[in-house]
Amino acid sequence: QVQLVQSGAEVKKPGASVKVSCKASGYSFSNYHLHWVRQAPGQGLEWVGTINPSGGITSSAQKFQGRVTMTRDTSTSTVYMDLSSLRSEDTAVYYCARRAFVQGVMIPFDYWGQGTLVTVSS
Amino acid sequence: QTVVTQEPSFSVSPGGTVTLTCGLSSGSVSGSHYPSWYQQTPGQAPRTLIYSTNSRSYGVPDRFSGSILGNKAALTITGAQADDECDYYCVLYMGSGIWVFGGGTKLTVL
Numbered sequence: 001q002v003q004l005v006q007s008g009a010e011v012k013k014p015g016a017s018v019k020v021s022c023k024a025s026g027y028s029f030s031n032y033h034l035h036w037v038r039q040a041p042g043q044g045l046e047w048v049g050t051i052n053p054s055g056g057i058t059s060s061a062q063k064f065q066g067r068v069t070m071t072r073d074t075s076t077s078t079v080y081m082d083l084s085s086l087r088s089e090d091t092a093v094y095y096c097a098r099r100a101f102v103q104g105v106m107i108p109f110d111y112w113g114q115g116t117l118v119t120v121s122s
Numbered sequence: 123q124t125v126v127t128q129e130p131s132f133s134v135s136p137g138g139t140v141t142l143t144c145g146l147s148s149g150s151v152s153g154s155h156y157p158s159w160y161q162q163t164p165g166q167a168p169r170t171l172i173y174s175t176n177s178r179s180y181g182v183p184d185r186f187s188g189s190i191l192g193n194k195a196a197l198t199i200t201g202a203q204a205d206d207e208c209d210y211y212c213v214l215y216m217g218s219g220i221w222v223f224g225g226g227t228k229l230t231v232l
Contacts, residue, residue, distance in 0.1 A: 035221070044226040045160070045168065045211050050219060059219030062123070095167055105174045108158050108213060108221065112167040 002026040004034075004096050004113035011119045017084040020116045022096030029077035030054045033099040035109060036070065036081045038092040046092075050099070051079055086120045093117050124148055126214050128224035134202045134231055142227045143194040144212030150193035155214040157195035159188060162226075163208045171210075172197060199229075207231040 007021040022034065036048040049060030051070040058070045069082040083090060094116045097109040125147035134140035144157060151157055153175050160168035170179040172188035175195065187198045195214070199206055212224045 037223075044209075045162075045213075045223040047213070047221040047223055050221070061220065061222075097168075102177075105177060106156055107170065107173040107177075107179070108156060108215065109160065109168070110170055110173075110179070112169075115167055 002098070002111045004098060004111055006094075006096060006113040006116045009117040009119070011121065012086050014087055014120055014122055016086050016120075017082060018086060018118050019080055019082045020094050020096075020118065022079045022081075022113050024077045024079070024098070027098075030074060034072075034079045035097045035099060036068075037095045037097055037109070039095070039115075040089070040092040043092075048081065048094070053079060083118075086118075088120050091118065091120045124216060124222065126212065126222045126224040128210075128212060128227045130225065131228045131230065134199070134206075134229065136202060136204065136231055138202050139198065139200045140202060140229065141191070142197045142199075142210055142212075142229070143191065144196070144214065144224050145194040146214070151190060151195045151214060153190070155195070155216070157188065157190075158213055159186075159195075159197045160211045160213070161208055162211065168211065202231050204231050 003025045005023045010018050012018050030053050033052050035050045051058045053072045072079045096113040098111045100107045100110040127145045159172040162168040176188040185200050189196050209226050211226045
């Protein structure tokens with residue numbers, strides 16, 4: 001079965017960087033894009049960016065450009081999101097989510113990871 | 123920057139029908155935005171309800187349906203149940219690999 005398993009919670013100081021991982025299993029890793037979505041405490045969902053594991057091509061929301069780096073390791077079926085220059089507003093649960101196609105129809109976010117809490121605090 | 127709009131909150135009586143909407147601050151929602159809907163209970167990851175405007179995800183009861191109503195995407199819940207009380211999010215594709223979530227609707231069943 002499809003599983004996306006994320007790394008554990010992180011506590012970082014302002015100005016630092018954090019790297020969150022998402023290990024995929026149960027499907028062909030290279031054939032499905034993976035998104036990163038975050039949710040600040042008590043707030044809504046916010047799309048951060050997407051990586052194509054096949055070629056490593058990424059796209060990200062304008063507000064994160066220059067601060068977010070998404071990479072993948074095809075040997076371990078794992079994608080990574082690195083967010084730099086952290087500030088308190090980056091405190092959030094970060095989710096990875098898979099994009100799929102079913103009979104030619106796109107399911108933008110079909111399976112989700114369990115989420116990783118990143119806390120930014122001095 | 124385009125904003126995706128949702129009602130912040132909505133209330134429905136048990137057994138009733140409610141329609142939540144997903145619009146754009148500028149322009150109309152169409153199928154080319156691949157509107158999809160997600161249900162989220164506190165402390166849990168979102169669950170996919172509807173994708174590509176009106177396709178139900180696996181295991182989602184047919185009480186949930188999606189459509190385009192006027193210039194917005196819509197999620198209709200018929201026969202509302204107590205455990206439908208949670209947050210609902212839509213997301214739209216803006217092109218060039220960019221996705222934008224709506225602010226979410228908190229649904230109360232009472």
